Amino acid sequence: MKKALTIAGSDCTGGAGIQADLKTFSAHGIFGMSVITSVVAENTARVISYENISSNVIKQQVDAVFEDIIPDVVKIGMLSSIETMTAVKESLQKWAPTLVVLDPVMFAKNGNSLMASDAIDTLISEILPLSTLITPNISEAEKIAEMKITNVNDMKCAAKKIYQFTEVPTIIKGGYRIIKVTDILFDGNNFYEFSGENIDTKNTHGTGCTFSSAIASNLAVEKPLEDAVRDAKNYVTTAIKHAPSLGKGNGPTHHFYELYKNRIF
Numbered sequence: 001m002k003k004a005l006t007i008a009g010s011d012c013t014g015g016a017g018i019q020a021d022l023k024t025f026s027a028h029g030i031f032g033m034s035v036i037t038s039v040v041a042e043n044t045a046r047v048i049s050y051e052n053i054s055s056n057v058i059k060q061q062v063d064a065v066f067e068d069i070i071p072d073v074v075k076i077g078m079l080s081s082i083e084t085m086t087a088v089k090e091s092l093q094k095w096a097p098t099l100v101v102l103d104p105v106m107f108a109k110n111g112n113s114l115m116a117s118d119a120i121d122t123l124i125s126e127i128l129p130l131s132t133l134i135t136p137n138i139s140e141a142e143k144i145a146e147m148k149i150t151n152v153n154d155m156k157c158a159a160k161k162i163y164q165f166t167e168v169p170t171i172i173k174g175g176y177r178i179i180k181v182t183d184i185l186f187d188g189n190n191f192y193e194f195s196g197e198n199i200d201t202k203n204t205h206g207t208g209c210t211f212s213s214a215i216a217s218n219l220a221v222e223k224p225l226e227d228a229v230r231d232a233k234n235y236v237t238t239a240i241k242h243a244p245s246l247g248k249g250n251g252p253t254h255h256f257y258e259l260y261k262n263r264i265f
């Protein structure tokens, strides 16, 4: 069985963060493990507060995983402070995982900040170069590439710019924003465009986490990058389409639709 580790924040309502990552790994038949960086008191409508786990405990969690069960892939989500990023950087340098999918989470869907504004430079200089794939949404890509994105050409330009200073393939997610559900990947040589069905729904809590964990799962079973992204896109589209409509805000998606669609409850 392939193994995946997520290094991310905890969403107590289960739709995003660590919880979405573990559900996605499980839905792909991957053994999931987790290192919690921050405990977030949040729901589908708002972020109430969060508390970061100490650098020592983050590093010890990573040590505990790697000295015992070496993951085939690492997925990184919420890293909210410079201290957290430094701890994760040191752990990645120590254990040198071969596959690292980085979702540079800055905000929750409802607009609440999940990353300190003074930490963005550290994310760019210390964490991005240690990744094998970066998966920003448009506003995250705008901050990383330091440019405005209003159309597919801008997405391509930003993905190429990020590649130029990181040498890391980057996929920019159009999401629910300006460029509806078209995602652009630049792998250093070519651009790939992934378009899916645009679902008219507010149930998109954790879609970024789910998408990046699905890519990580597909990379763990050695799918080529383009196939890994295409299959992850189909997975997240299905999960959004069959969302259970929970909560008062942006509801979570259905991570296990394909497994349970024929089951009568």
Ligand SMILES: Nc1ncnc2c1ncn2[C@@H]1O[C@H](COP(=O)(O)OP(=O)(O)OP(=O)(O)O)[C@@H](O)[C@H]1O
Binding pocket: 105, 107, 108, 109, 136, 137, 138, 173, 174, 175, 176, 180, 181, 182, 183, 196, 197, 198, 199, 200, 201, 204, 205, 206, 207, 208, 209, 211, 233, 236, 237, 240
């Ligand atoms: N309404 C929708 N219908 C279909 N696909 C969607 C929809 N919203 C998002 N997606 C897809 O979900 C994936 C995740 O994109 P999204 O932009 O939601 O990520 P994100 O902004 O990082 O998420 P989050 O804010 O949850 O971290 C992308 O492939 C995107 O195209």
Ligand SMILES: Cc1ncc(COP(=O)(O)O)c(N)n1
Binding pocket: 008, 009, 010, 011, 016, 017, 018, 040, 042, 077, 078, 105, 107, 108, 109, 110, 114, 204, 205, 206, 207, 208, 209
């Ligand atoms: C712990 C945690 N990590 C990431 C997100 C972003 O996910 P989304 O923007 O899809 O709600 C979140 N809300 N909470």
